[in-house]
Amino acid sequence: MFILTCTDCRTSIGVSTGGIANCTLATPLQAPLWAVVASLTHARRILEVGCGQGYTAANMASAAGPDCRVDTIEENPQHAALAEEAFQLRDLSNRINVLRGRGQDILPRLTDCYDVVFLDGDWREYPFKIERV
Numbered sequence: 592m593f594i595l596t597c598t599d600c601r602t603s604i605g606v607s608t609g610g611i612a613n614c615t616l617a618t619p620l621q622a623p624l625w626a627v628v629a630s631l632t633h634a635r636r637i638l639e640v641g642c643g644q645g646y647t648a649a650n651m652a653s654a655a656g657p658d659c660r661v662d663t664i665e666e667n668p669q670h671a672a673l674a675e676e677a678f679q680l681r682d683l684s685n686r687i688n689v690l691r692g693r694g695q696d697i698l699p700r701l702t703d704c705y706d707v708v709f710l711d712g713d714w715r716e717y718p719f720k721i722e723r724v
Contacts (some may be wrong), residue, residue, distance in 0.1 A: 594700065603661060610615040610723070625647050625651045625654065625709075626649045626650055626651070626653070626654035626656075627628055628651070628707060628709075629650075629651040629652075629654040629659065629707060630632045630654045630655060630657035632655075632656075632666070632706055632707055633706070634651070634655045634659055634706035634707045635655070635658055635660065635706055635707065636659070636660055636661075636662075636704065636705045636706050636707075637652070637655065637659060637660070637661040637662070637702055637705060637708075637709070638661075638662050638663075638664075638701070638703075638705040638707070638708045638709070638719075639651070639661060639662070639664065639708075639709045640663075640664045640694040640698070640708070640709070640710050640711060640712045641664065641665070641675070641694070641710065641711035641712030641713070642663040642664060642665035642670060642671065642674050642689060642711075643665070643670055643680050643711070644670055644673040644674050644677060644680055645663065645673070645674030645675075645677045645687070645689075646677075647709065648661050648663040648674070648687050649678060649681055649683055649687065651707070651709070652683050652686050652687050653683070657686070658685075658687065660686055660688070661686060661687045661688070661690055662687075662688050662692065662701070662703070662705075663687060663688070664689075664690045664692065664693075664694050664697050664698075664712070665689055665690070665691060665713075665721060666691075666692060667690065668694045672690050673689050674687075674689055675689050680684055694712050694713075
């Protein structure tokens with residue numbers, strides 16, 4: 592999954608972004624942290640804002656166990672599609688729900704309670720997002 596993520600990020604580098612990739616990646620070195628958070632909290636519901644290609648959502652869902660459900664929000668349609676494909680390949684698509692759109696538009700409509708919330712989206716929107724979660 593990480594190779595898929597890195598490949599997509601490299602292909603998203605272009606003139607329109609000033610040569611800077613338009614996604615930030617969790618690395619394989621960070622993955623154990625998300626597994627620890629998900630398993631230590633005995634999370635059954637996880638919300639991630641900023642899915643990218645699904646690397647962190649998949650790690651948390653796997654670590655938390657078969658009863659865990661993850662809602663992950665992603666604005667970029669290409670990233671959301673890659674994440675859904677990756678979840679299918681890892682047999683996690685029945686436990687991870689990709690909500691397409693901006694966090695600030697989707698968060699007010701969510702009614703579920705979450706055990707873990709991971710903000711990994713646009714940091715400039717964090718004040719708004721924190722009020723909603």
